[in-house]
Amino acid sequence: MTTTARAPSARVDNPLPTVSLSKSSPRHGEKVVVGWLFLCAAFSVLVTVGIVLSLIPPTIEFFNRVAPADFFSTDFWAPTNSGNPGFGVLRLIVGTLNVTLWALLIAIPAGLGAAIYLSEYAGRTSRKILKPVLEVLEGVPTVAYGFFALTFVTPILREIWPTFLPGRLGEPPGIFSAASAGLVMGVMIIPTVASISQDAMSAVPSGLRQAAYGLGSTRMQVATRVVVPAAMSGIVASFVLGVSRAIGETMIVLLAAGAAANLTMWPNDSVLTMTTFIARTSTGDIGTGTTTYYTIFAVGSVLFVMTFLMNMVSIALVRRFRETYE
Amino acid sequence: MTEPSVTHPYTPQQELPDHPVPVMQTRSLNVFYGGFHAVHDVDLAFGHHEITALIGPSGCGKSTVLRCLNRMNDLVPSARVEGEVLYHDQDVYAPSVDPIEVRRHIGMVFQKANPFPKSIYDNVAYGPRVTGMKVDSMDDHVERCLRGAALWDEVKDKLKESGYSLSGGQQQRLCIARAIATEPDVILMDEPCSALDPIATAAIEDLMLQLREQYTIVIVTHNMQQAARVSDRTAFFTARPDETTGNRTGLLVEFDKTSTIFENPSDQRTEDYISGRFG
Ligand SMILES: Nc1ncnc2c1ncn2[C@@H]1O[C@H](COP(=O)(O)OP(=O)(O)OP(=O)(O)O)[C@@H](O)[C@H]1O
Ligand SMILES: [Mg+2]
Numbered sequence: 255m256t257t258t259a260r261a262p263s264a265r266v267d268n269p270l271p272t273v274s275l276s277k278s279s280p281r282h283g284e285k286v287v288v289g290w291l292f293l294c295a296a297f298s299v300l301v302t303v304g305i306v307l308s309l310i311p312p313t314i315e316f317f318n319r320v321a322p323a324d325f326f327s328t329d330f331w332a333p334t335n336s337g338n339p340g341f342g343v344l345r346l347i348v349g350t351l352n353v354t355l356w357a358l359l360i361a362i363p364a365g366l367g368a369a370i371y372l373s374e375y376a377g378r379t380s381r382k383i384l385k386p387v388l389e390v391l392e393g394v395p396t397v398a399y400g401f402f403a404l405t406f407v408t409p410i411l412r413e414i415w416p417t418f419l420p421g422r423l424g425e426p427p428g429i430f431s432a433a434s435a436g437l438v439m440g441v442m443i444i445p446t447v448a449s450i451s452q453d454a455m456s457a458v459p460s461g462l463r464q465a466a467y468g469l470g471s472t473r474m475q476v477a478t479r480v481v482v483p484a485a486m487s488g489i490v491a492s493f494v495l496g497v498s499r500a501i502g503e504t505m506i507v508l509l510a511a512g513a514a515a516n517l518t519m520w521p522n523d524s525v526l527t528m529t530t531f532i533a534r535t536s537t538g539d540i541g542t543g544t545t546t547y548y549t550i551f552a553v554g555s556v557l558f559v560m561t562f563l564m565n566m567v568s569i570a571l572v573r574r575f576r577e578t579y580e
Numbered sequence: 581m582t583e584p585s586v587t588h589p590y591t592p593q594q595e596l597p598d599h600p601v602p603v604m605q606t607r608s609l610n611v612f613y614g615g616f617h618a619v620h621d622v623d624l625a626f627g628h629h630e631i632t633a634l635i636g637p638s639g640c641g642k643s644t645v646l647r648c649l650n651r652m653n654d655l656v657p658s659a660r661v662e663g664e665v666l667y668h669d670q671d672v673y674a675p676s677v678d679p680i681e682v683r684r685h686i687g688m689v690f691q692k693a694n695p696f697p698k699s700i701y702d703n704v705a706y707g708p709r710v711t712g713m714k715v716d717s718m719d720d721h722v723e724r725c726l727r728g729a730a731l732w733d734e735v736k737d738k739l740k741e742s743g744y745s746l747s748g749g750q751q752q753r754l755c756i757a758r759a760i761a762t763e764p765d766v767i768l769m770d771e772p773c774s775a776l777d778p779i780a781t782a783a784i785e786d787l788m789l790q791l792r793e794q795y796t797i798v799i800v801t802h803n804m805q806q807a808a809r810v811s812d813r814t815a816f817f818t819a820r821p822d823e824t825t826g827n828r829t830g831l832l833v834e835f836d837k838t839s840t841i842f843e844n845p846s847d848q849r850t851e852d853y854i855s856g857r858f859g
Contacts, residue, residue: 378657459694461690461692462694462696462697463655464652465690465694465695465696465755465758466706466710467652467655467683468652468688468690468759469683469687469706469707469710469759469762470680470681470682470683470684470687470707470711470762471680471683472710475710479706479709479710480696483697484696
C-alpha cells in the first residue's frame with residue numbers, strides 16, 4: 255500500500271478524538287454579574303429619558319400659551335409682567351453665552367497649559383504637589399466661588415478696569431457683571447479641563463515621545479505636535495465638559511452676574527442667564543400652572559437642547575481631528 | 581538556518597581600514613541607573629560611512645550604550661552617564677551642548693516601529709518641519725526619503741493615509757524614512773528588525789547597506805547572521821556579575837572588524853557566544 259492510498263482511509267478509521275468546544279457549565283454567576291452591569295449602564299440612560307420626559311409636557315403647555323415666534327424671535331423679556339409679558343428667550347441665551355465665553359477664554363488656555371505642564375514638564379515632586387491642589391479646587395462648592403466673585407473679584411475689577419479703553423469697553427462694570435462671573439467660572443473650570451486633558455496626554459504611549467525626541471524635537475514640539483494631537487479626543491472631551499459646566503453653572507451667575515436681561519456680549523454689563531432665571535423664578539412664589547411657571551420648563555428645554563447639540567458637534571469634531579494611535 | 585556568513589557580502593569600494601575613521605567615539609563610558617552600574621568603561625569608535633553592530637546577551641547594556649550616543653538616556657530620570665561621548669571630537673555631554681541639537685545630527689530608529697498617528701506624508705515631514713529645515717519642495721523631499729527607505733512604490737498612492745495603516749515592516753521602513761528626512765549624520769538602530777519577518781528584514785538590511793553610502797550607522801542586533809551580513813565592525817558586549825553586589829554590569833569584550841570577530845575572535849567569550857555556546 256502506498257502512502258497516498260493509506261492516508262485517506264486512515265482518517266476514516268481513526269477520526270480525531272472529538273473535543274467539545276461548547277460551554278462546560280452554564281455559568282449562572284456570570285449571567286447575574288452581566289445583568290447587573292447592564293442595569294448600571296441602563297440606569298443613566300433611564301435617568302436621561304426621565305428628564306426629557308418630564309420636560310416635554312410642561313414645555314408643550316408653554317407653547318400652547320405662547321407662540322414659538324414670541325419665544326424664539328422677539329427681543330423682549332418680561333415673563334412676570336402681567337399686563338404686557340415678553341418671552342424672548344434670546345436675551346437669556348445671549349446672557350449665558352456672554353458669561354460662558356469669558357469663562358472659556360480663561361479656562362481653556364489655562365487648563366490646557368496646566369495639563370501640558372503637568373504631563374510633559376513637571377518633575378515628580380511638583381506634580382505630587384500640583385495635582386492634589388488642582389483636585390481640591392475642583393471640589394470647592396460653587397456657592398463659595400460665587401461669593402468670591404461678588405465680594406473679591408468684582409471690587410478689584412471695578413478698581414483696575416482699563417478705563418482708558420475707548421467707548422463702551424472703557425466703562426467699569428457695576429456690582430453685577432458678566433466679566434466677574436465669567437472670570438471666576440473660568441477659574442472654577444480650569445481643574446476640570448486640566449485634569450482630564452492631562453490624563454489623556456499621560457496616556458499617550460512613550461514610544462511616540464521617544465520617536466519625536468529622536469528626531470530632534472524640543473519638549474515644546476513634542477508636547478504640541480505629537481502629544482496634544484494624539485490626546486486630542488480626551489482634550490476636546492475636557493473642553494466639552496468645561497463648556498457644559500459653564501452653561502449649566504448657576505450659583506456664580508446668580509450671585510455675580512445680576513438679573514437684568516440685557517442683550518449684550520460686553521463683559522462689563524450685567525446679564526441674566528438661563529440658569530439664573532430658572533433658579534430665581536423657581537425659588538420665588540409663582541403659582542403652579544401660571545405661564546411664568548411653564549416658562550421655567552421651556553427655558554430648561556432650551557438649555558438641554560443646547561448642551562445636547564454641543565455634545566454632538568464635539569463628537570463630530572473629535573472624529574474629524576483626532577490622530578488614533580492604535 | 582545557515583552558519584553565519586563569514587565573508588563580507590558587500591564589496592566595499594575601498595578596503596576597510598584597520599582602524600575606523602571615527603565620526604563618533606566613546607571614552608570610558610560608564611552608565612548608572614540610580615545605584616545600578618549598567619555599563620562599565622566602554623571605548624568604541626564608529627567609523628565614517630561604516631555600519632557598526634553591537635551584539636551580546638540580553639541585559640548587557642547594548643541599548644544603554646546606543647541611547648547614550650544621542651542622549652536619549654536623558655529621558656530616563658535615574659540615568660547618569662560618566663565618561664565622554666565624542667561626535668566629531670565634541671563631547672555631546674558637555675554642559676554647553678544642547679541635546680536637541682545632538683539628536684538632530686544623530687537620528688534613531690527604535691525596536692518597535694513607532695510611527696506617529698499622522699499620515700504617512702506627515703510622518704516623514706515631521707522632522708524637517710520641527711527642525712525648520714529648508715527644503716525646496718516638501719513633496720519632493722518626502723518622496724526622496726520614502727524612496728531612500730525603499731517604501732515609495734508601496735505607499736505613493738496613499739500618502740494621506742495613517743502611518744498605522746501599514747504593515748509592521750512597512751511601518752519600520754516609514755520610521756527609517758522619517759529618521760533620514762532630517763538628514764542626520766549618524767543613524768542609531770535598536771534591533772530594528774526584531775519584530776519583522778525574513779522578507780521585511782532582508783528589505784531593511786538591503787536598505788542599511790544602501791544608507792551606508794551616506795550615513796554612519798550603528799545597529800544593535802540579536803541576530804548574529806544579521807550582524808555578519810550587514811556590519812563592517814562588530815562590538816561584542818557581555819555582562820559580568822559584580823563579586824560583592826551581584827549586579828550584572830555590562831562591558832565591552834571585543835571590538836574589531838566583523839570578519840575578524842566572526843572568523844578569528846581573540847577572546848574566548850566572543851568565540852563561545854558566536855558559536856552559540858553561551859547566552
Ligand atoms: N530605564 C532603566 N531604568 C533602570 N534600569 C535600566 C533601564 N534600562 C535598562 N536598565 C538596566 O540596564 C541594563 C542594561 O539594559 P539594556 O536595555 O541596555 O540591555 P540590552 O543589552 O539592550 O538588552 P536587550 O538585548 O535585552 O535589549 C539591564 O540590567 C537593565 O535592567
Ligand atoms: Mg536592548
